[in-house]
Amino acid sequence: MSRLVMKFGGTSVGNADAIRQVGEILQKAYTDGHEVVAVVSAMRGVTDMLINAAKAAAQGDDAAARSASTTIWERHAEAAGVLLGRTTGPDLAAIKQELSMFMHLCEAIAILGEVTPRAMDLISSLGERFSARLVASYLQTLDVPSEAVIASELIVTDECFGSANPLLDETGERTRARLLPLLEQRTLPVVTGFLAATRDGVITTLGRGGSDYTAAILGHALDADEIWIWTDVDGVLTADPRIVPNARTLSRIGYTEAAEMAYFGARVLHPKTVRPAVEKRIPVRILNTFNPTHPGTLIVPDDTVNGRAVKAVTAIRNLALVTVEGRGMLGVPGVAARVFGAAARSDVSVLMISQSSSEQSICFVVPSDASRRVVQALEQEFAHELHIGAIDRVWVQDDVVIVAVVGGGMRRTPGIASRVFGALGEKEINVVSIAQGSSEYNLSLVVEAADANDAVRAIHDAFSLGEPPRQEEPTLVVPE
Template identity: 55%
Template structure:
């Protein structure tokens, strides 16, 4: 017997048919005498609609949120009607969901009157999607013969009051999870818990930001001492690259936590680094699986590193970025220029994605999100105004026509020839390199190229480097026996 935490994303609960599939997966796992904790997202598209309703209300539109409320009632009522044949339970669940949609309309009306949607109110609004999905999923499990109950994460995950990107108060959270969830699992009842949200010590609802539902699953899975955490999506696992760019992309059977963190940071649609940390600390494996192909093993994420013949396992790209360059002949040997430059960047709350500096110290270039480029350039110019006056610095400018291509794999720093193979693939594709970063990380090499060259770069690296090095002998260990057929 094992304890498994299963997180189902928006597409996995996006329709009545998908929720029925979730119920089948959970039932099969429970029938094999495993304890299961379910963490759910909102139905696909719902969080975006909730956000749109609040923002249009703040902009003075009183009709859009009303139309969205009507759509949400129809969407969830349709799921309830198809999944629950019992009149009594169907009515009870529909009333519960309707009351949450009523709350959405009330919140939006207040936003409309005030013409303001604060972060605190937006957390309340956007948390409603998970809260609507939770009772439907739990009821579908009960209809499928699985004993199940619901517990909102607002009673389990305790956070600070940094609304929309709340920080978790781990000691308080662990105490609550062990007190409220572990006894339920021990009784072989499947708790369905909302992802994405928590609450302050005073009970004010918060949300956990990017990757919030996966993060919730990691926290909950860690503190109930899961044997594994399974992240269910609509793909077979983590891919060697974006299959929309390279149709020959393959599922990676095994990745280390470090490799996943690099892939997520550099644009791949995998788990956010923050998400896996509670599990990394406890050495709990994560498995990424496909709700609609549950018999496939998926990708196992673990602390162990498996080095492939080419070392490079995946290639990713970050788009919508800008390269900022600070240049001047007078920069040479002047202490503090870099520190003051990045202090100016920090004032704009801009995330620096990579840094490259010439060995002559006559220029520094770094990558920031494109939306921040204009404000960052202005901030750097203001900070270094004295150096401009002395002509130590001649120019600071932004180049928005760039993207980052990153190759990822364990052991890159210690393996000779990796960069040569990557740059050989770029030469084959006639792609010019604008900047390079290969620093302290043992897992990645990042290259800045023109936006028009990104797809060719990714395709060539994937074909000539990644696929050439895939070992036919590396397989993920099978999931916990008999958990999914």
């Protein structure tokens, strides 16, 4: 039998019906003989309520904390009433106690007039504590011995509050010491996602995709056979089904492909979160809590698993294209460094870069809400060059979208670019900018926002991604 780490997101534990489905999934895996560690997120929306209340308290509004506390308690008590037949007991008392602590923290924040990153980590991580206790208690009613485990007992991080980095060696020691005895006793641990702690026991959080990250960290520490990420979709799709009705679930993709797709807007694991699994080459499954018989998508080390060069088409929206151009840039060293130095000082993430071979223009894509800030920084940086005419202008094109064509087999397959641009040409879609990395895992292009959906559909059709590959992908069977 297998050792599995299963993570359930906020939608999967969002109410009593969802938690009942989670319980059935875990009960089946447990009774089938697997060693299972569950990782749970907060109920959907709870973390946002906690964060917003803390921010409101910093502005002197403590009513938001009282309202959030009441709503959060009612949601958990309602689920407990349905699942457990009670709204009292040690588990519910612990939730009430932590909500009381949350209220006291917000009162202190209101007095100070600010919420520190350290305090925000403590507040924002409370939701996972609530859901872990609720899920563990429900499993016990299903005759599955279970225990809620707070991840601060397991995962050791640095002090980078808000996006802490795990110290894997120390984490491994603590995790094995705490969880292996439970597994040996056939007890199913339900671990809080998202949160961790420093060596001194100060609560930290793991940032974006934190609960996925928790699952990968625990899988790494326990040498899991697989990590299963349960969400509300049937795995990783070839495109957004809201745009492409015939988008299909990919049965397998490679780690690098998954990272590229996540970067370019697909609903898949964030690259950071899967890194511990990659290090030990642990397969990761993406599965649907509400359609548990669907085989989902398996993420594996090999990027060429189905003989198809292109696997998916994704898009990132709400972007702007910033261009620096001028004849005086030709052959002048250091221009690119100054351009991206100015962007970095503006605290702006650059999503794509393209430069003409003549070196007379550099363009790059940034989030729309940051574009004016970047242009202002560039105009300050190149004020002299703009004054003497060495740089003609710095300008921005709003309402653009990056469309990315992703696939591990692209680097060995000639003609990919011609098929992409041929498909766009047939639909009379103008390409504003192009970029392709030397790894050739993706071909990225910029189009106007109005053309984005047509571009995604045209490329998806050009590579017949809605149809099974000629070399049929192997059917995945959930391990027994």
